[in-house]
Amino acid sequence: MQEILTQLGFTPKEAKVYLSILELGPSEVTMIARQSAINRTTAYQILEQLTFKGVIKISQQHPKIIYQAEEPEKLAELLEDQIKTKQNQLQKLKRDLPQLKAIYNTLGNKPKVKFFEGIDGLKEMYDLSLTSSEPLRAYTSAEQLEKTLGARYTKSYFDNRRKRKIPIKSILPFEPYAVKLKQEEKKYLRSIRFVPKKTYNFSPEIYIYDNKISFISLKEHFGVLIESRELADAMKKAYDLSWGKAKEYHQKIIKNRQARLDDF
Numbered sequence: 001m002q003e004i005l006t007q008l009g010f011t012p013k014e015a016k017v018y019l020s021i022l023e024l025g026p027s028e029v030t031m032i033a034r035q036s037a038i039n040r041t042t043a044y045q046i047l048e049q050l051t052f053k054g055v056i057k058i059s060q061q062h063p064k065i066i067y068q069a070e071e072p073e074k075l076a077e078l079l080e081d082q083i084k085t086k087q088n089q090l091q092k093l094k095r096d097l098p099q100l101k102a103i104y105n106t107l108g109n110k111p112k113v114k115f116f117e118g119i120d121g122l123k124e125m126y127d128l129s130l131t132s133s134e135p136l137r138a139y140t141s142a143e144q145l146e147k148t149l150g151a152r153y154t155k156s157y158f159d160n161r162r163k164r165k166i167p168i169k170s171i172l173p174f175e176p177y178a179v180k181l182k183q184e185e186k187k188y189l190r191s192i193r194f195v196p197k198k199t200y201n202f203s204p205e206i207y208i209y210d211n212k213i214s215f216i217s218l219k220e221h222f223g224v225l226i227e228s229r230e231l232a233d234a235m236k237k238a239y240d241l242s243w244g245k246a247k248e249y250h251q252k253i254i255k256n257r258q259a260r261l262d263d264f
Helices: 002-007 012-024 029-036 040-053 073-105 118-129 142-149 151-163 176-183 229-255
Strands: 056-060 066-069 112-117 136-139 168-173 190-195 205-209 212-217 222-227
Touching: 002 012, 012 029, 012 040, 012 066, 029 040, 040 056, 073 118, 112 118, 118 142, 118 151, 118 205, 118 212, 118 222, 136 229, 142 151, 142 176, 168 176, 168 229, 176 190, 190 229, 205 229, 212 229, 222 229
Parallel strands: 136 168, 168 190
Antiparallel strands: 056 066, 112 222, 136 205, 205 212, 212 222
16 A cells, blocks of 8 residues: 555655554544654644545644544545646646757757658648747748648647747748738738739748748658758848849839739
8 A cells, every 4th residue: 555655646645644543543643643653743744645645634733733544545545636737747748848859959050950740740841940049030831731730720820929029031932822921020020022823823831940941842742950150141142032022023013013923
């Protein structure tokens, strides 16, 4: 029985005291200490701990304090509470894993390459971008993102990025869904520039932030994450050049907004 109780989180002395109270019935501390073969002072401390756990109670205060065990079913309730706590801790850990991985992956100076597969892998890549310490630079395939990962996850990602106050600069082909994103530009901390869909239509997305470059294939459901300060800095400079050129296309598209999309 002591071994069972220690597996439930009792210390060896707590297990002895609890079993002694079960055997003795309602008792004062002197009898409990004697039965448990521990000193009186330690017995008081342990009785307080067991009372806090909810497995014993004080049944009488005067003239002497009498301790009594709760029904043994309380042990099952105690274990259920522990399971709920562990489940909550597990869920929190799963939510924080992308941040922990980001910290782990940046240890050391060597470049790293990591591959991701499937829908869950793609979502993990997007979640990793929420660890960015700077604005995201992105070549965006807006419509394909929602088609592949679903409207629910897409909105959740946008909301989480906004909550974490991570701005994003996006270059994306001009299409109806892109216009919708443009309309929500301020709400979601976006800066958008359109490019002609005919010339620059693309489904993969590229995210550049911190020391990372994410290549995300939304059609083939795989991604590559490169961690290299040197490569990331080069890609940021290349992106800034693209951002400047995209301004010309964007102004032309906005000016000709009433024309058919295919004209671009």
